[in-house]
Amino acid sequence: xxxxxxxxxxxxxxxxxxxxxxxxxxxxxxxxxxxxxxxxxxxxxxxxxxxxxxxxxxxxxxxxxxxxxxxxxxxxxxxxxxxxxxxxxxxxxxxxx
Numbered sequence: 001x002x003x004x005x006x007x008x009x010x011x012x013x014x015x016x017x018x019x020x021x022x023x024x025x026x027x028x029x030x031x032x033x034x035x036x037x038x039x040x041x042x043x044x045x046x047x048x049x050x051x052x053x054x055x056x057x058x059x060x061x062x063x064x065x066x067x068x069x070x071x072x073x074x075x076x077x078x079x080x081x082x083x084x085x086x087x088x089x090x091x092x093x094x095x096x097x
Contacts, residue, residue, distance in 0.1 A: 022059070023058065023059040024056070024057075024058055024059070025056070025057040025058075026054055026055075026056050027054065027055045027056075027057075028052055028053070028054050028055075029053050029054065029055045030050070030052055030053035031050075031052055032050060032051060032052040033048065033049055033050040034049060035047060035048050035049030036048050036049075
């Protein structure tokens with residue numbers, strides 16, 4: 001039950017945000033009319049009535065690609081001074097020097 005309530009709240013918030021930002025525009029173009037109800041000896045009879053009509057316009061999202069140049073920084077790793085001397089000695093011993 002909590003999950004259903006949470007989904008309902010999120011849906012209502014999404015619609016309100018869409019209306020507030022102008023992404024969704026809803027206009028009522030025809031009003032509602034209640035049916036006329038009469039009773040007879042055979043029962044209740046309903047005649048007429050009209051459901052409301054709405055005009056809904058939504059925004060659009062365009063997705064595309066473009067070429068651009070991006071500057072990427074150079075990364076240089078410098079070991080500490082004492083470690084550089086040890087690495088050089090290790091390379092010299094491996095190379096037979």
